[in-house]
Amino acid sequence: MINNEAWLLDVFEDLQCPGLVLWFLTSDGQRLRLTQPFPVTFYVAGKSAQLREAWKFLKEQPAQPKLSRQSKKDIFLTETIDVLAVEVNAPGLLPRLFRSMLNRFPNLTYYDADIKLPIRHAARFNSFPACYCALQYDESGFLHTIEVQNTPWDLDPVYPTLRVIELEPDCDPFRAEPRFLLVKVDGKQYRLSLFKKRPLLITLQALLKKYDPDLLLTRWGDTWLLPWLSNLAEDLQLPLWLNREKTRHYIQRPERSYFSYGQIMYNGQQIHLFGRWHIDRQNAMFWRDFGLDGILEMARVTALPVQQAARSSPGTGISTMQILTALRNDILVPWHKQQAEQPKTALDLIQADLGGLVYQPWIGLHRDVGAIDFISMYPAIMVRCNISPETGKPGLLETSPEPQGLIPKTLAPLLEKRVNLKQRLASLPRWHPNRKLDAARSSAHKWLLVTCFGYLGYKNARFGRIEAHEAVTASGREALLRAKETAEDAGFQVLHMYVDGLWVQQPGKNQPEDFTELLSEIASRTGLSIALDGVYRWVAFLPSRADERVPVPNRYFGVFQDRSLKVRGLEARRRDTSPWVTRLQMDLLEYLALAEDAADLPLYLPGAIAILRQHLSDLRLGRVPLEDLLMAYRLTRPPQEYKVKTAGARAASQLAEIGKELRPGQRVRLLYLRGGQVRAWDLPQPPNPQTIDRARYIDLALRAAASVFYPLGLPEQDLRDWLKGGIQLAFDFALNSQTQHILLPPFQEEVAWQTIPSRIRLPQWNG
DNA sequence: TACAGTCGGGG
DNA sequence: GTGTACGACTGTA
Numbered sequence: 001m002i003n004n005e006a007w008l009l010d011v012f013e014d015l016q017c018p019g020l021v022l023w024f025l026t027s028d029g030q031r032l033r034l035t036q037p038f039p040v041t042f043y044v045a046g047k048s049a050q051l052r053e054a055w056k057f058l059k060e061q062p063a064q065p066k067l068s069r070q071s072k073k074d075i076f077l078t079e080t081i082d083v084l085a086v087e088v089n090a091p092g093l094l095p096r097l098f099r100s101m102l103n104r105f106p107n108l109t110y111y112d113a114d115i116k117l118p119i120r121h122a123a124r125f126n127s128f129p130a131c132y133c134a135l136q137y138d139e140s141g142f143l144h145t146i147e148v149q150n151t152p153w154d155l156d157p158v159y160p161t162l163r164v165i166e167l168e169p170d171c172d173p174f175r176a177e178p179r180f181l182l183v184k185v186d187g188k189q190y191r192l193s194l195f196k197k198r199p200l201l202i203t204l205q206a207l208l209k210k211y212d213p214d215l216l217l218t219r220w221g222d223t224w225l226l227p228w229l230s231n232l233a234e235d236l237q238l239p240l241w242l243n244r245e246k247t248r249h250y251i252q253r254p255e256r257s258y259f260s261y262g263q264i265m266y267n268g269q270q271i272h273l274f275g276r277w278h279i280d281r282q283n284a285m286f287w288r289d290f291g292l293d294g295i296l297e298m299a300r301v302t303a304l305p306v307q308q309a310a311r312s313s314p315g316t317g318i319s320t321m322q323i324l325t326a327l328r329n330d331i332l333v334p335w336h337k338q339q340a341e342q343p344k345t346a347l348d349l350i351q352a353d354l355g356g357l358v359y360q361p362w363i364g365l366h367r368d369v370g371a372i373d374f375i376s377m378y379p380a381i382m383v384r385c386n387i388s389p390e391t392g393k394p395g396l397l398e399t400s401p402e403p404q405g406l407i408p409k410t411l412a413p414l415l416e417k418r419v420n421l422k423q424r425l426a427s428l429p430r431w432h433p434n435r436k437l438d439a440a441r442s443s444a445h446k447w448l449l450v451t452c453f454g455y456l457g458y459k460n461a462r463f464g465r466i467e468a469h470e471a472v473t474a475s476g477r478e479a480l481l482r483a484k485e486t487a488e489d490a491g492f493q494v495l496h497m498y499v500d501g502l503w504v505q506q507p508g509k510n511q512p513e514d515f516t517e518l519l520s521e522i523a524s525r526t527g528l529s530i531a532l533d534g535v536y537r538w539v540a541f542l543p544s545r546a547d548e549r550v551p552v553p554n555r556y557f558g559v560f561q562d563r564s565l566k567v568r569g570l571e572a573r574r575r576d577t578s579p580w581v582t583r584l585q586m587d588l589l590e591y592l593a594l595a596e597d598a599a600d601l602p603l604y605l606p607g608a609i610a611i612l613r614q615h616l617s618d619l620r621l622g623r624v625p626l627e628d629l630l631m632a633y634r635l636t637r638p639p640q641e642y643k644v645k646t647a648g649a650r651a652a653s654q655l656a657e658i659g660k661e662l663r664p665g666q667r668v669r670l671l672y673l674r675g676g677q678v679r680a681w682d683l684p685q686p687p688n689p690q691t692i693d694r695a696r697y698i699d700l701a702l703r704a705a706a707s708v709f710y711p712l713g714l715p716e717q718d719l720r721d722w723l724k725g726g727i728q729l730a731f732d733f734a735l736n737s738q739t740q741h742i743l744l745p746p747f748q749e750e751v752a753w754q755t756i757p758s759r760i761r762l763p764q765w766n767g
Numbered sequence: 768t769a770c771a772g773t774c775g776g777g778g
Numbered sequence: 779g780t781g782t783a784c785g786a787c788t789g790t791a
Contacts (some may be wrong), residue, residue, distance in 0.1 A: 364772085439778080442778095443777075450777070554776085566778090569775075573774095573775075574773090576773070576774070633772090633774095634773070636772075641769085643771065643772090644770085644772065644774060646771080646773085
């Protein structure tokens, strides 16, 4: 018998004999393949006559399941229920057995029938990707015991040193033809010609053999590179060991478009390897935002295999965590949710059908404003009020006496870890190397927490229940209202409230300490944690563009004490705004952010106008690269299905004509051309810069600029008229009920914004 | 003028 | 292997 310690890399079913294959990385750096017996069970409930039929049916199946009667807990029922337990020795045989059962007995109720092996393993052994284990195994590689030494909740996980090979073509294969494969391994770089196919494969295979990587980190590996290489190897009859498990071919999951987060999303096809991880940076949803650390963190806390964690949404993650909690607490996991909403009274409907509380902000400019937010408000409410599909309806912000429900049980450690990470983050100095790591992990958690709330109200979620969802929003509104009362009792003016945050103001209070007492009072009156997002030097809430008198809750910008900007709802935040317009708007905002005091803002107006002017003349003189003028629209359907031929639809049609079809969920990039035309960016011929619809872009630019100028009291139309030249510009700058009349002389061409000093001493313009 | 279509959010 | 709902806004018909 051999004792050893190792990190777990991969778990999958053994094709040779019943059980699992596990790949480990040992503490002394070996890559170890072990096998482990792993019988799996699913459960069936229904009328006893039908269950007896099912019993007979199962006895005749080649998988030879072990059958027994058991009493188990269904989360939606108060009493335990009698179920038929179907145990299979070879885990790989379960899916097919379940499918044939379902075919034959579609009306029975199934549990634990579609749970992936790594999740079952996690439930039974508390394992998770890259967990550190104490192992006992014999010479034949048969695993006798596995004891996991750490938990997903460690703040400082110790990871093994992974061997990594990075592979990427020299350009985007969907936009041009790549010529080289760039390989990075062990500090060395190689550039292999894609046209010399035999040497390419021989070199790659040599590298794979020599370095035996744990992680293949690619770009377009999912959608192009790995299938291309694999097909090539097959054609040329050369070996290419992409998998560490050499008897297996990789898994190719097809591309798909799906509805998530209120929009159509697109995922390219995926290539999953056995015994080592493949991550395609181009196709990894979480990769861009959180990096490998975020992916590993997702994998740890959700127990999803790394390759899946990298490519799945937080919804899959949180759903998996709920399944884990259920399995560990001996609660049946329904195969399909079949829970109907309970009937509601009319009053319930009126009270329940509201979302988060939204208040109308006071339009305009405000100085010295504290922004305070509840920390992960909805998840915190779910934990505090014990809101779960199986628990009773709690009073507003009250704790129920029932045992902790499945959802709070799942969330509590996650919430605690996030708070710990955030606290540590706040205490680390800015230069500290761990900051980025903690921030990435904290954000990954935030996503899981946010999504968990949405999942409660999702009709197809396994553990969702709309009443629970509504109980959460009801308590959320109550918390915000109590916070408002508390602030007003303390003499603050509440300028705005939005779902989980509020903006408060009191003359003379402009330091973080000035809000400490308020924070703790709100925390005690609501029982929820709350934090100061920051103190704004000044903040501007914008009105609706359609009607100046109507405030909109989420269009604002402001500057914090540390000079950092916060921008919401402006053009620059939108992904369909071209980079040039975004740059212009951000330049203007960053420039205004130099103002120490809102009262100084008028002094910055000439400089801001000069910045605008500079960008406009860049456009006129053709100095703006075409890429910076690209608009990007997400397609929601195939081009021919659009009733209204939007710019995006027209551009997608152009691409479809040359065989470059985009799927729903993908973005199409385009330029506006004169004569109301559009042109897709990814057409073979580059567009003629002369045909660009400059007027159109200038219009977009002025629109964006006007949002920024609005709180200065400068209306968009006046700005447009004045820029044409020849007239004076007169307007009123209002702050704290004091009005300043401002007069600008007729617009002059000759200002280069490079000449604007960063620390401003500008002439007075006031009349 | 009606309404189809797209966006946001979190950091 | 999937959050919903909705308001703001723009551009087409």
